Amino acid sequence: MPLLQYARNGFRHNHYKFFLDDMFHTRVQRLSVETGFTCPNRDGTKGWGGCIYCNNNSFMPPYAVNGDLKDQISVGKQYLKNRFHADKFIVYFQSYTNTYGPVSVLKDKIRIALEDKDVVGISVSTRPDCLQRDVLDFLQDISRDTYVNLEIGAESVYDKTLIWMNRCHTVEDTLKALSVLDEYSFDVTAHIILGSPTETREEMLAMTQEINRWNIRFLKLHHLQVIRGARLEKEYLKNPFHLFEYREYLDVVTEFISRIKTEIIFQRLFAESPGSWLLAPIWKKRTTEIMMDIQKTMGDKNLWQACQL
Numbered sequence: 001m002p003l004l005q006y007a008r009n010g011f012r013h014n015h016y017k018f019f020l021d022d023m024f025h026t027r028v029q030r031l032s033v034e035t036g037f038t039c040p041n042r043d044g045t046k047g048w049g050g051c052i053y054c055n056n057n058s059f060m061p062p063y064a065v066n067g068d069l070k071d072q073i074s075v076g077k078q079y080l081k082n083r084f085h086a087d088k089f090i091v092y093f094q095s096y097t098n099t100y101g102p103v104s105v106l107k108d109k110i111r112i113a114l115e116d117k118d119v120v121g122i123s124v125s126t127r128p129d130c131l132q133r134d135v136l137d138f139l140q141d142i143s144r145d146t147y148v149n150l151e152i153g154a155e156s157v158y159d160k161t162l163i164w165m166n167r168c169h170t171v172e173d174t175l176k177a178l179s180v181l182d183e184y185s186f187d188v189t190a191h192i193i194l195g196s197p198t199e200t201r202e203e204m205l206a207m208t209q210e211i212n213r214w215n216i217r218f219l220k221l222h223h224l225q226v227i228r229g230a231r232l233e234k235e236y237l238k239n240p241f242h243l244f245e246y247r248e249y250l251d252v253v254t255e256f257i258s259r260i261k262t263e264i265i266f267q268r269l270f271a272e273s274p275g276s277w278l279l280a281p282i283w284k285k286r287t288t289e290i291m292m293d294i295q296k297t298m299g300d301k302n303l304w305q306a307c308q309l
Helices: 016-024 069-084 103-114 133-142 159-165 171-181 201-211 231-238 246-258 287-300
Strands: 028-033 088-093 119-126 147-155 187-194 218-223 265-268 278-280
Touching: 016 028, 016 265, 028 069, 028 119, 069 088, 069 103, 088 103, 103 119, 103 133, 119 133, 133 147, 147 159, 147 171, 147 218, 171 187, 187 201, 187 246, 201 246, 218 246, 231 278, 246 287
Parallel strands: 028 088, 088 119, 119 147, 147 187, 187 218, 218 265
Antiparallel strands: none
């Protein structure tokens, strides 16, 4: 089996944790914060109601309920130290579209985060159609002194799926954004959702051909979930559609990994929502168990990242 730079301890794909270990030589954890931004498909600029699958409350950690950013970071640090024995932190501007709004607001929030001595980096989540040059230039400037990661919600390479999701951006928007980002040196993550009812298994796996053309450092995969309070809940209850069963997802995600070039590091391989928010699919599996089952399935199928390119 070919060696992968960030694949260890039986992992058959490049793993984000090992990348962080090598970069910082200590335990680094991403610390999600709520920043008060919104999205252009929520406020009427491009659409209403937001993405069909989104309920922001379902993925924000308990320490991110306080509106004060310094308090969120302080409480979050203690939470992550207790749970993961983390020493340093990357503040993750996760919810909604964090480059949509006044640039001065984002700059102030990032500066506040970087004032904390235990914060070694910033990760900013956004959409491909909300990248302003002054934001990118600012991120480039601070990347000279701290780690910067920009996360782009591409979600799919098919416009039919983006329309179904109510993303209100196109595949072309994603390609244009990635082209602009080629001019910058900070790391880029692409976020993809697998399991939309608009796509066949073959179409999901074919997405890898397009993704391999992208100049990205990281890839984050989520399987589609129906979250209580999201628009998708009503549609699913009214007209249920197929969602991944557990073993089915193991089969698809391992095939997907095997078709991704080795230069890409996986930040995530599945979605996680608290049981109180999750309507479907219900797998009743812990994070560690899922990761172990993904690696076991790859071993059983004799697969590793990029082996089917």
